[in-house]
Amino acid sequence: MCKNHGYCPTRGISAVDSLQICRLGDPTALTETEAGLATNVRIAQDRPMSEVPEWLKAAREHWRWRGQGRPQFAVAPGPGQVSVWDFPRPPCLSAESREIVVRWGDHEVARTCRAVKILETAHPPSFYVPWKDVNTELLRPASGSSFCEWKGPAQYWSLFDGTSTLDRVAWSYPRPLEGAEPLAECVAFYPLELDCRVGGAVVTPQPGQFYGGWVTPELVGPFKGDPGSESW
Numbered sequence: 001m002c003k004n005h006g007y008c009p010t011r012g013i014s015a016v017d018s019l020q021i022c023r024l025g026d027p028t029a030l031t032e033t034e035a036g037l038a039t040n041v042r043i044a045q046d047r048p049m050s051e052v053p054e055w056l057k058a059a060r061e062h063w064r065w066r067g068q069g070r071p072q073f074a075v076a077p078g079p080g081q082v083s084v085w086d087f088p089r090p091p092c093l094s095a096e097s098r099e100i101v102v103r104w105g106d107h108e109v110a111r112t113c114r115a116v117k118i119l120e121t122a123h124p125p126s127f128y129v130p131w132k133d134v135n136t137e138l139l140r141p142a143s144g145s146s147f148c149e150w151k152g153p154a155q156y157w158s159l160f161d162g163t164s165t166l167d168r169v170a171w172s173y174p175r176p177l178e179g180a181e182p183l184a185e186c187v188a189f190y191p192l193e194l195d196c197r198v199g200g201a202v203v204t205p206q207p208g209q210f211y212g213g214w215v216t217p218e219l220v221g222p223f224k225g226d227p228g229s230e231s232w
Contacts, residue, residue: 063089070086075221084123084221093180094118098199100197104166105164109189128187140159141156152180154172155172158170168190170188208224208225
């Protein structure tokens, strides 16, 4: 895990969509990415919070596991390992300083050291890359949409190089819910059909076909996405 600050949605009816600074690492000088996140945090906290609709509140509260204790079936992490069952819910947004690289065949789709990762109980992290660090000429809007109770409505993207297409391989939150504002200028990629790397380590995809988490060598699970894990 890199040493940085994380930014986590707080809970409660009036502030459930806001972000607060969580001391996840060395509280020294902020990187550019962290400073930008902190600015968004302050903006979110300074404006009035709207009341959360009951349907959204219910969607957020039905989860059993919230990072406050590992289930008996969780793999105990060894030295240098990280359990996804120690991640929080509501999820935490954290600046990632390791280099993120996304390749599609011979095309470099994205490269950044300023990604934002989402840490959520039972999930391997999803990495959100700033649009300015993405080769946007390769991306085209795709059909379909989905809604996350923490982040809001998602837009999907396909890769197209003039000849080949990789459909619905990325997603973004152009209009995120309060508290997830740092994601508005970012895009995330499903690793299943791409060559994705974190700090040089090869990524394997989160189980299942819906979630877009990146499994890196230091993580231990089991991971949400396998059959029977719907309630995790």
